[in-house]
Amino acid sequence: MTKATGTERKVQEVNIFHDVAKALTSSLDLDSILQTIMDKMAEYFRPENWSLLMVDGEKNELYFAIAVGTAAETLKNVRLKVGEGIAGWVAKHGERLIVPDVYTDPRFAKRIDEMTKWETRSIICVPLRSKLRVLGVIQLVNVHMEHFTDQEAFFLQALCDYAAIAIENARSVEKIQELTITDDCTGLYNARHLYKVLETEVYRSSRFGYEFTVLFIDLDHFKQVNDTHGHLVGSKLLAEIGYLVKAQLRLIDYAFRYGGDEFVILLPQTGKDAALVVARRLRDNLRTSLFCKEEELNLNVRASIGVATYPHDAKTPKDIIRQADEMMYLVKNSSRDNIGIAQRGLMK
Numbered sequence: 550m551t552k553a554t555g556t557e558r559k560v561q562e563v564n565i566f567h568d569v570a571k572a573l574t575s576s577l578d579l580d581s582i583l584q585t586i587m588d589k590m591a592e593y594f595r596p597e598n599w600s601l602l603m604v605d606g607e608k609n610e611l612y613f614a615i616a617v618g619t620a621a622e623t624l625k626n627v628r629l630k631v632g633e634g635i636a637g638w639v640a641k642h643g644e645r646l647i648v649p650d651v652y653t654d655p656r657f658a659k660r661i662d663e664m665t666k667w668e669t670r671s672i673i674c675v676p677l678r679s680k681l682r683v684l685g686v687i688q689l690v691n692v693h694m695e696h697f698t699d700q701e702a703f704f705l706q707a708l709c710d711y712a713a714i715a716i717e718n719a720r721s722v723e724k725i726q727e728l729t730i731t732d733d734c735t736g737l738y739n740a741r742h743l744y745k746v747l748e749t750e751v752y753r754s755s756r757f758g759y760e761f762t763v764l765f766i767d768l769d770h771f772k773q774v775n776d777t778h779g780h781l782v783g784s785k786l787l788a789e790i791g792y793l794v795k796a797q798l799r800l801i802d803y804a805f806r807y808g809g810d811e812f813v814i815l816l817p818q819t820g821k822d823a824a825l826v827v828a829r830r831l832r833d834n835l836r837t838s839l840f841c842k843e844e845e846l847n848l849n850v851r852a853s854i855g856v857a858t859y860p861h862d863a864k865t866p867k868d869i870i871r872q873a874d875e876m877m878y879l880v881k882n883s884s885r886d887n888i889g890i891a892q893r894g895l896m897k
Contacts, residue, residue, distance in 0.1 A: 562704055565589045569711050579719035586712045587615050590689065593704070597691035598667065600624065601712070602636050604685055611640055611686065618690070620665030627664065634658030636686045639674045643683045645706065646674045649694045673697065675705055677713040684716045732806040734784050735791030743805045743813055747866035750817055754859055762824035764814040765855040765873035766794075766831070769885045771810035774848065782841055786848060789840045797831055813870070821858045821890065828854050828888045829896075836886070853880035854888045862891035 572585040583601060591599055598618030602611040609631050613624040632641045638656045639646050649671050651657040662669050671694050677685040687709050730742035738746070747763075754761050768790065775783040787810065794804050794812055803815040814831075816824050832854060839847040855876030863869040876889030888896040 558700070561593060565593060566707070569708065579715060582715040582719075583615060583712060586708055586715070587617070587687075590687070590705070590708055591617065594673075594689055594692050594697075594701070596673075596689040599687070599689045602629070602640070602686045602688065603716075604631065604640055604683055606682075611636055614685065618667075620667055623665050624661075627661065629658065629661075634661065635672050635674050636688050639676050639686050640683050643676045643678055645676065645702075646672070647697070647702070648672045648674075673705065675709040677709055677716060679713055679717050684713055687712065732791075734787050735806045736788070737791045737795065737812070738803060738805045740805060740807050740813075743803075743807065743815075743870075744866055746803055746815060747869065750815065751859065751864070751866055751869075754817075755864075759818045760820045760858055760860070762816045762819045762821060762856060762858045763869050763873045764816070764824065764828050764831070765807070765857075765870070765877040766812040766814070767853050767877050767881060768810040769851040769853060769881075771850070774850075778841075778844075778846065782844060782846065785844070786840050786850065790835075790850065793834060793838060794831065797827065797834065813873070821856065821861070821893075824856055824858065825888065825890065825896070828856055832886070832888060851886035853877050853885050855880065855891075856888060857891040 569586055569589055572582045587599065587601055590596075598616075598620070600616040600618075601614045603614040604610075605612055605628075608628075611629040611631060613627060616624040629637045631637055635646055635648060635651070635654065635656050635658070637658070646656075648654045648657070651669050651672055657669070657672075661667070667690070670691050673689040673692055675687050676683045677687065687705075689705075730738055732739045750761050753759065771783070771786075774786055787806070791804070791806065791812070794814065798804060798814065798816075801817050803817075805813040805815070807813045814827070816827060819827075832852065835850055835852050839849060841848050855873040855878070857863060857869050857872035857876060859869050862872045872891045876891055879889040879895065880887045883895060890896060
Protein backbone atom coordinates (compact mmCIF):
# COMPACT_ATOMS: atom_id res chain seq x y z
CA MET A 550 0.00 0.00 0.00
CA THR A 551 1.45 3.33 -1.06
CA LYS A 552 1.39 5.98 1.64
CA ALA A 553 -1.01 8.75 0.60
CA THR A 554 -0.03 12.34 1.26
CA GLY A 555 -1.65 14.24 4.11
CA THR A 556 -3.64 16.36 1.66
CA GLU A 557 -4.89 13.32 -0.28
CA ARG A 558 -5.93 11.69 2.99
CA LYS A 559 -7.80 14.83 4.09
CA VAL A 560 -9.67 15.00 0.76
CA GLN A 561 -10.54 11.31 1.06
CA GLU A 562 -11.84 11.87 4.61
CA VAL A 563 -14.03 14.80 3.53
CA ASN A 564 -15.47 12.76 0.64
CA ILE A 565 -16.19 9.82 2.93
CA PHE A 566 -17.87 12.03 5.54
CA HIS A 567 -19.98 13.53 2.74
CA ASP A 568 -21.08 10.08 1.49
CA VAL A 569 -21.85 8.81 4.99
CA ALA A 570 -23.79 11.98 5.93
CA LYS A 571 -25.78 11.61 2.70
CA ALA A 572 -26.59 7.98 3.56
CA LEU A 573 -27.69 8.99 7.07
CA THR A 574 -30.04 11.74 5.87
CA SER A 575 -31.48 10.05 2.78
CA SER A 576 -32.39 6.62 4.16
CA LEU A 577 -34.05 5.07 7.19
CA ASP A 578 -32.87 1.63 6.12
CA LEU A 579 -30.34 0.69 8.78
CA ASP A 580 -28.72 -2.10 6.75
CA SER A 581 -27.91 0.15 3.79
CA ILE A 582 -26.55 2.94 6.05
CA LEU A 583 -24.28 0.54 7.95
CA GLN A 584 -23.16 -1.08 4.69
CA THR A 585 -22.18 2.38 3.37
CA ILE A 586 -20.23 3.15 6.55
CA MET A 587 -18.44 -0.20 6.48
CA ASP A 588 -17.63 0.11 2.76
CA LYS A 589 -16.13 3.55 3.32
CA MET A 590 -14.08 2.23 6.24
CA ALA A 591 -12.68 -0.52 4.06
CA GLU A 592 -11.86 1.97 1.32
CA TYR A 593 -9.93 4.15 3.77
CA PHE A 594 -8.20 1.60 6.04
CA ARG A 595 -7.86 -1.35 3.60
CA PRO A 596 -8.12 -4.13 6.18
CA GLU A 597 -7.90 -7.76 5.04
CA ASN A 598 -11.17 -8.55 6.85
CA TRP A 599 -13.63 -6.37 8.64
CA SER A 600 -16.87 -6.81 10.52
CA LEU A 601 -19.62 -5.15 12.47
CA LEU A 602 -20.70 -7.08 15.57
CA MET A 603 -23.97 -6.14 17.25
CA VAL A 604 -24.78 -6.68 20.93
CA ASP A 605 -27.68 -9.01 21.69
CA GLY A 606 -28.64 -7.59 25.09
CA GLU A 607 -30.96 -10.44 26.06
CA LYS A 608 -28.33 -13.14 25.59
CA ASN A 609 -25.34 -10.93 26.52
CA GLU A 610 -23.64 -11.95 23.27
CA LEU A 611 -22.16 -10.43 20.11
CA TYR A 612 -23.16 -11.60 16.65
CA PHE A 613 -21.72 -10.71 13.23
CA ALA A 614 -24.24 -8.36 11.56
CA ILE A 615 -21.87 -7.55 8.68
CA ALA A 616 -18.70 -9.48 7.86
CA VAL A 617 -16.49 -9.09 4.81
CA GLY A 618 -13.56 -11.28 3.91
CA THR A 619 -12.76 -14.88 3.07
CA ALA A 620 -14.66 -16.31 6.05
CA ALA A 621 -17.76 -14.07 6.00
CA GLU A 622 -20.17 -17.02 5.54
CA THR A 623 -18.67 -18.96 8.47
CA LEU A 624 -19.12 -15.97 10.77
CA LYS A 625 -22.88 -15.69 10.20
CA ASN A 626 -23.58 -18.28 12.90
CA VAL A 627 -20.71 -17.38 15.26
CA ARG A 628 -21.47 -15.69 18.57
CA LEU A 629 -19.10 -14.28 21.18
CA LYS A 630 -19.95 -13.76 24.82
CA VAL A 631 -19.67 -10.12 25.89
CA GLY A 632 -16.19 -10.08 27.46
CA GLU A 633 -14.82 -12.85 25.20
CA GLY A 634 -12.01 -11.99 22.80
CA ILE A 635 -10.92 -8.48 21.89
CA ALA A 636 -14.33 -7.54 20.42
CA GLY A 637 -16.05 -8.92 23.53
CA TRP A 638 -13.72 -6.93 25.80
CA VAL A 639 -14.47 -3.72 23.86
CA ALA A 640 -18.22 -4.39 24.05
CA LYS A 641 -17.96 -4.94 27.81
CA HIS A 642 -15.77 -1.95 28.64
CA GLY A 643 -16.85 0.51 25.92
CA GLU A 644 -13.23 1.44 25.14
CA ARG A 645 -11.32 1.33 21.86
CA LEU A 646 -8.54 -1.26 21.51
CA ILE A 647 -5.70 -1.16 19.00
CA VAL A 648 -3.68 -4.38 19.08
CA PRO A 649 -0.72 -4.38 16.62
CA ASP A 650 0.18 -7.99 17.48
CA VAL A 651 -2.69 -10.16 18.75
CA TYR A 652 -0.36 -12.91 20.00
CA THR A 653 0.97 -10.58 22.68
CA ASP A 654 -2.57 -9.90 23.96
CA PRO A 655 -4.16 -12.51 26.27
CA ARG A 656 -7.65 -11.24 25.37
CA PHE A 657 -7.35 -12.52 21.79
CA ALA A 658 -9.85 -15.37 21.05
CA LYS A 659 -8.03 -17.94 18.93
CA ARG A 660 -11.16 -20.00 18.33
CA ILE A 661 -12.43 -17.57 15.66
CA ASP A 662 -9.21 -17.99 13.64
CA GLU A 663 -9.46 -21.75 14.05
CA MET A 664 -13.02 -21.74 12.71
CA THR A 665 -12.41 -19.32 9.85
CA LYS A 666 -8.85 -20.35 8.94
CA TRP A 667 -7.91 -16.67 9.23
CA GLU A 668 -4.49 -15.53 10.26
CA THR A 669 -5.16 -12.54 12.43
CA ARG A 670 -2.08 -10.42 13.10
CA SER A 671 -3.53 -7.09 14.19
CA ILE A 672 -6.97 -5.87 15.29
CA ILE A 673 -8.43 -2.42 15.60
CA CYS A 674 -11.68 -2.58 17.56
CA VAL A 675 -13.97 0.39 18.26
CA PRO A 676 -17.22 0.42 20.29
CA LEU A 677 -20.46 1.86 18.87
CA ARG A 678 -21.78 3.73 21.88
CA SER A 679 -25.16 5.29 22.55
CA LYS A 680 -25.65 7.51 25.59
CA LEU A 681 -26.30 4.58 27.91
CA ARG A 682 -24.75 1.44 26.44
CA VAL A 683 -22.57 -0.20 23.81
CA LEU A 684 -24.67 -1.11 20.77
CA GLY A 685 -21.97 -2.98 18.87
CA VAL A 686 -18.33 -3.13 17.83
CA ILE A 687 -16.54 -2.46 14.55
CA GLN A 688 -13.49 -4.62 14.01
CA LEU A 689 -10.77 -4.15 11.38
CA VAL A 690 -8.37 -7.08 10.96
CA ASN A 691 -4.81 -6.81 9.57
CA VAL A 692 -4.67 -3.10 8.81
CA HIS A 693 -1.23 -1.72 7.88
CA MET A 694 -0.44 -0.53 11.39
CA GLU A 695 2.54 1.61 10.36
CA HIS A 696 0.07 3.97 8.67
CA PHE A 697 -2.37 4.07 11.58
CA THR A 698 -1.74 7.46 13.21
CA ASP A 699 -3.75 9.59 15.63
CA GLN A 700 -5.44 11.19 12.62
CA GLU A 701 -6.63 7.77 11.42
CA ALA A 702 -7.78 6.89 14.94
CA PHE A 703 -9.82 10.11 15.16
CA PHE A 704 -11.37 9.47 11.74
CA LEU A 705 -12.28 5.88 12.65
CA GLN A 706 -13.95 7.04 15.86
CA ALA A 707 -15.98 9.60 13.92
CA LEU A 708 -17.23 6.92 11.52
CA CYS A 709 -18.14 4.67 14.44
CA ASP A 710 -20.08 7.55 16.02
CA TYR A 711 -22.00 7.91 12.76
CA ALA A 712 -22.81 4.17 12.83
CA ALA A 713 -24.04 4.46 16.44
CA ILE A 714 -26.29 7.41 15.48
CA ALA A 715 -27.73 5.36 12.58
CA ILE A 716 -28.52 2.42 14.88
CA GLU A 717 -30.12 4.66 17.54
CA ASN A 718 -32.21 6.48 14.89
CA ALA A 719 -33.39 3.21 13.34
CA ARG A 720 -34.38 1.84 16.74
CA SER A 721 -36.26 5.04 17.58
CA VAL A 722 -38.17 4.85 14.28
CA GLU A 723 -38.95 1.18 15.02
CA LYS A 724 -40.27 2.11 18.47
CA ILE A 725 -42.41 4.93 17.05
CA GLN A 726 -43.84 2.60 14.39
CA GLU A 727 -44.54 0.01 17.09
CA LEU A 728 -46.36 2.59 19.20
CA THR A 729 -48.58 3.68 16.30
CA ILE A 730 -49.80 0.11 15.63
CA THR A 731 -49.96 -1.19 19.22
CA ASP A 732 -52.71 -0.85 21.79
CA ASP A 733 -51.31 0.56 25.06
CA CYS A 734 -53.53 -1.44 27.38
CA THR A 735 -53.18 -4.98 25.98
CA GLY A 736 -49.97 -4.87 23.91
CA LEU A 737 -51.96 -6.31 20.98
CA TYR A 738 -52.16 -4.56 17.59
CA ASN A 739 -54.76 -1.79 17.32
CA ALA A 740 -57.76 -1.40 14.98
CA ARG A 741 -55.86 0.97 12.67
CA HIS A 742 -53.32 -1.75 11.98
CA LEU A 743 -56.06 -4.38 11.55
CA TYR A 744 -57.29 -2.99 8.24
CA LYS A 745 -53.77 -2.66 6.83
CA VAL A 746 -53.01 -6.29 7.70
CA LEU A 747 -56.37 -7.45 6.33
CA GLU A 748 -55.77 -5.69 3.00
CA THR A 749 -52.42 -7.47 2.70
CA GLU A 750 -54.00 -10.80 3.65
CA VAL A 751 -56.83 -10.43 1.11
CA TYR A 752 -54.29 -9.67 -1.63
CA ARG A 753 -52.02 -12.57 -0.63
CA SER A 754 -54.87 -15.06 -0.23
CA SER A 755 -56.52 -14.14 -3.55
CA ARG A 756 -53.19 -14.44 -5.33
CA PHE A 757 -52.25 -17.84 -3.91
CA GLY A 758 -55.73 -19.31 -3.46
CA TYR A 759 -55.61 -19.35 0.36
CA GLU A 760 -58.44 -19.11 2.85
CA PHE A 761 -58.19 -17.10 6.05
CA THR A 762 -60.57 -16.72 8.99
CA VAL A 763 -61.42 -13.84 11.30
CA LEU A 764 -62.70 -14.28 14.87
CA PHE A 765 -64.57 -11.32 16.38
CA ILE A 766 -64.65 -11.53 20.19
CA ASP A 767 -66.76 -9.44 22.55
CA LEU A 768 -66.47 -9.98 26.31
CA ASP A 769 -69.78 -10.70 28.06
CA HIS A 770 -70.89 -8.31 30.83
CA PHE A 771 -67.55 -6.44 30.81
CA LYS A 772 -69.35 -3.20 31.78
CA GLN A 773 -70.23 -4.78 35.13
CA VAL A 774 -66.52 -5.21 35.90
CA ASN A 775 -65.85 -1.50 35.28
CA ASP A 776 -68.96 -0.47 37.26
CA THR A 777 -68.18 -2.77 40.20
CA HIS A 778 -64.38 -2.64 40.43
CA GLY A 779 -63.40 0.54 38.53
CA HIS A 780 -61.55 1.23 35.29
CA LEU A 781 -58.09 0.28 36.59
CA VAL A 782 -59.26 -3.27 37.25
CA GLY A 783 -61.05 -3.21 33.88
CA SER A 784 -57.80 -2.28 32.13
CA LYS A 785 -55.88 -4.97 34.03
CA LEU A 786 -58.50 -7.54 33.02
CA LEU A 787 -58.22 -6.52 29.34
CA ALA A 788 -54.43 -6.83 29.50
CA GLU A 789 -54.67 -10.34 31.02
CA ILE A 790 -57.24 -11.44 28.42
CA GLY A 791 -55.00 -10.02 25.67
CA TYR A 792 -52.18 -12.18 27.02
CA LEU A 793 -54.44 -15.27 27.13
CA VAL A 794 -55.60 -14.66 23.54
CA LYS A 795 -52.04 -14.30 22.25
CA ALA A 796 -50.93 -17.47 24.05
CA GLN A 797 -53.45 -19.53 22.04
CA LEU A 798 -52.13 -18.43 18.65
CA ARG A 799 -49.42 -19.47 16.20
CA LEU A 800 -46.59 -17.15 15.22
CA ILE A 801 -48.28 -16.35 11.88
CA ASP A 802 -51.58 -15.33 13.54
CA TYR A 803 -52.51 -11.77 14.51
CA ALA A 804 -54.42 -10.51 17.55
CA PHE A 805 -55.95 -7.00 17.69
CA ARG A 806 -57.82 -5.00 20.27
CA TYR A 807 -60.65 -3.64 18.16
CA GLY A 808 -61.88 -1.20 20.78
CA GLY A 809 -63.40 -1.29 24.27
CA ASP A 810 -63.79 -4.96 25.18
CA GLU A 811 -63.72 -6.23 21.58
CA PHE A 812 -60.89 -8.27 20.08
CA VAL A 813 -60.22 -9.53 16.56
CA ILE A 814 -58.06 -12.52 15.63
CA LEU A 815 -56.80 -13.10 12.11
CA LEU A 816 -55.85 -16.68 11.26
CA PRO A 817 -53.99 -16.74 7.90
CA GLN A 818 -54.18 -19.85 5.71
CA THR A 819 -56.93 -21.25 7.94
CA GLY A 820 -60.31 -22.62 6.84
CA LYS A 821 -63.48 -22.49 8.90
CA ASP A 822 -63.21 -25.89 10.60
CA ALA A 823 -59.59 -25.31 11.70
CA ALA A 824 -60.57 -21.82 12.93
CA LEU A 825 -63.42 -23.30 14.98
CA VAL A 826 -60.87 -25.40 16.87
CA VAL A 827 -59.12 -22.13 17.86
CA ALA A 828 -62.44 -20.43 18.72
CA ARG A 829 -63.50 -23.36 20.93
CA ARG A 830 -60.13 -23.39 22.64
CA LEU A 831 -60.41 -19.67 23.41
CA ARG A 832 -63.99 -20.07 24.69
CA ASP A 833 -62.99 -23.01 26.91
CA ASN A 834 -59.88 -21.25 28.23
CA LEU A 835 -61.97 -18.22 29.18
CA ARG A 836 -64.48 -20.48 30.93
CA THR A 837 -61.81 -22.07 33.10
CA SER A 838 -59.56 -19.02 33.73
CA LEU A 839 -59.61 -16.65 36.67
CA PHE A 840 -58.36 -13.09 36.17
CA CYS A 841 -57.02 -10.35 38.44
CA LYS A 842 -55.79 -12.90 40.98
CA GLU A 843 -53.18 -10.44 42.34
CA GLU A 844 -56.04 -8.15 43.31
CA GLU A 845 -57.74 -11.21 44.91
CA LEU A 846 -60.79 -10.72 42.66
CA ASN A 847 -60.58 -14.04 40.76
CA LEU A 848 -62.85 -12.79 37.99
CA ASN A 849 -64.36 -15.23 35.50
CA VAL A 850 -65.14 -13.75 32.08
CA ARG A 851 -67.00 -15.28 29.15
CA ALA A 852 -67.14 -14.12 25.52
CA SER A 853 -69.37 -14.06 22.45
CA ILE A 854 -67.36 -15.05 19.38
CA GLY A 855 -68.19 -14.55 15.69
CA VAL A 856 -66.42 -16.43 12.88
CA ALA A 857 -66.15 -15.56 9.16
CA THR A 858 -63.90 -16.99 6.45
CA TYR A 859 -62.43 -15.49 3.27
CA PRO A 860 -63.42 -15.91 0.44
CA HIS A 861 -66.58 -17.95 1.21
CA ASP A 862 -68.30 -15.44 3.52
CA ALA A 863 -66.82 -12.15 2.26
CA LYS A 864 -64.18 -10.87 -0.14
CA THR A 865 -63.15 -7.46 1.25
CA PRO A 866 -61.57 -6.46 4.60
CA LYS A 867 -64.67 -4.47 5.70
CA ASP A 868 -67.11 -7.21 4.72
CA ILE A 869 -65.15 -9.96 6.47
CA ILE A 870 -65.13 -7.92 9.70
CA ARG A 871 -68.83 -7.09 9.27
CA GLN A 872 -69.71 -10.78 8.82
CA ALA A 873 -67.73 -11.85 11.90
CA ASP A 874 -69.24 -8.93 13.86
CA GLU A 875 -72.79 -9.94 12.87
CA MET A 876 -72.13 -13.51 13.98
CA MET A 877 -70.82 -12.21 17.32
CA TYR A 878 -74.07 -10.19 17.77
CA LEU A 879 -76.09 -13.30 16.96
CA VAL A 880 -74.43 -14.92 20.00
CA LYS A 881 -74.74 -11.74 22.08
CA ASN A 882 -78.49 -11.52 21.44
CA SER A 883 -79.14 -15.15 22.32
CA SER A 884 -77.16 -17.21 24.84
CA ARG A 885 -73.81 -15.34 25.03
CA ASP A 886 -70.72 -17.49 25.88
CA ASN A 887 -70.88 -19.23 22.50
CA ILE A 888 -69.67 -19.11 18.89
CA GLY A 889 -71.58 -17.85 15.85
CA ILE A 890 -70.44 -19.09 12.45
CA ALA A 891 -71.15 -17.32 9.15
CA GLN A 892 -73.56 -19.38 7.00
CA ARG A 893 -73.93 -21.97 9.79
CA GLY A 894 -75.44 -20.02 12.70
CA LEU A 895 -74.87 -20.78 16.37
CA MET A 896 -72.57 -23.60 17.41
CA LYS A 897 -74.61 -26.44 18.89
